[in-house]
Amino acid sequence: xxxxxxxxxxxxxxxxxxxxxxxxxxxxxxxxxxxxxxxxxxxxxxxxxxxxxxxxxxxxxxxxxxxxxxxxxxx
Amino acid sequence: xxxxxxxxxxxxxxxxxxxxxxxxxxxxxxxxxxxxxxxxxxxxxxxxxxxxxxxxxxxxxxxxxxxxxxxxxxxxxxxxxxxxxxxxxxxxxxxxxxxxxxxxxxxxxxxxxxxxxxxxxxxxxxxxxxxxxxxxxxxxxxxxxxxxxxxxxxxxxxxxxxxxxxxxxxxxxxxxxxxxxxxxxxxxxxxxxxxxxxxxxxxxxxxxxxxxxxxxxxxxxxxxxxxxxxxxxxxxxxxxxxxxxxxxxxxxxxxxxxxxxxxxxxxxxxxxxxxxxxxxxxxxxxxxxxxxxxx
Numbered sequence: 001x002x003x004x005x006x007x008x009x010x011x012x013x014x015x016x017x018x019x020x021x022x023x024x025x026x027x028x029x030x031x032x033x034x035x036x037x038x039x040x041x042x043x044x045x046x047x048x049x050x051x052x053x054x055x056x057x058x059x060x061x062x063x064x065x066x067x068x069x070x071x072x073x074x075x
Numbered sequence: 076x077x078x079x080x081x082x083x084x085x086x087x088x089x090x091x092x093x094x095x096x097x098x099x100x101x102x103x104x105x106x107x108x109x110x111x112x113x114x115x116x117x118x119x120x121x122x123x124x125x126x127x128x129x130x131x132x133x134x135x136x137x138x139x140x141x142x143x144x145x146x147x148x149x150x151x152x153x154x155x156x157x158x159x160x161x162x163x164x165x166x167x168x169x170x171x172x173x174x175x176x177x178x179x180x181x182x183x184x185x186x187x188x189x190x191x192x193x194x195x196x197x198x199x200x201x202x203x204x205x206x207x208x209x210x211x212x213x214x215x216x217x218x219x220x221x222x223x224x225x226x227x228x229x230x231x232x233x234x235x236x237x238x239x240x241x242x243x244x245x246x247x248x249x250x251x252x253x254x255x256x257x258x259x260x261x262x263x264x265x266x267x268x269x270x271x272x273x274x275x276x277x278x279x280x281x282x283x284x285x286x287x288x289x290x291x292x293x294x295x296x297x298x299x300x301x302x303x304x305x306x307x308x309x310x311x312x313x314x315x316x317x318x319x320x321x322x323x324x325x326x327x328x329x330x331x332x333x334x335x336x337x338x339x340x341x342x343x344x345x346x347x348x349x350x351x352x353x354x355x356x357x358x359x360x361x362x363x364x365x366x367x368x369x370x
Contacts, residue, residue: 058170
């Protein structure tokens, strides 16, 4: 099941690249870099989450920051 | 791709209304009720962060015309610190967007499609929004204009048929412990109101800038009124048990059965919520990849 998900993610990433890449013209260096970086980072994150779903995320950070505020109003 | 589209001040206001109101109607009553009890209908009035966000966005745009908050922060505190702040802002948008998508998926699968896997519900929504956000800012404006009347009609058709069943006594006692519980109930709401800072991303595209402040203020007031109505109706119908439901307004929509002919009006409410979620996810998608106006 897990491998099916990984295959699915890979297929989606491939489709995105095939769809977007030809639309960017030769001189659009910045856009190409941004697209490549975001796609690679997103892919890595998706694969990692597949294997380690318990990784801490931004929600943990938010909770840590706003916990004191919550306890003030919690009676 | 340099964005050339323009939106009008009216469209800006409509977009802001549609971004905030539908999601707030869904989740805020039960959260407010936890702190404010029967004063939950007063909570939406304390909208300080909304006004602050609007004021900030407009002041920033006056100081740095044609720049959104990310570009302005680069101008204010220098290139790299500004980029860091900009990254943080865009990341928060991504984060809010993921939260909204999740809420949407859970709401739809819990209330209507219990057998469908969550990934199908959220995935289709994300796909549609990703495709739509390629259309640029002008399309978002038109879309808001198209959907807002539908939204209002659907909202009223959920709120009006319930009126005969309301129990006005549920509203009492009004503010038995002073003003504090209603303010505590509004704390969570502030996270919706402060999303009005997204105006900053859209101001560079507004063609009639002088009307924009008024239009956005009206949007905020409309959001407040909508929330007060929604919370009040929920309270008057459900009373003490409002807090037991995650989506009180859905319960309310299910309750409606007009002359035993109109029932299952919750499908209308889902339509509201799907529209709203689409608008919000779609707009935040667009913001987080909105290209600068001047290169």
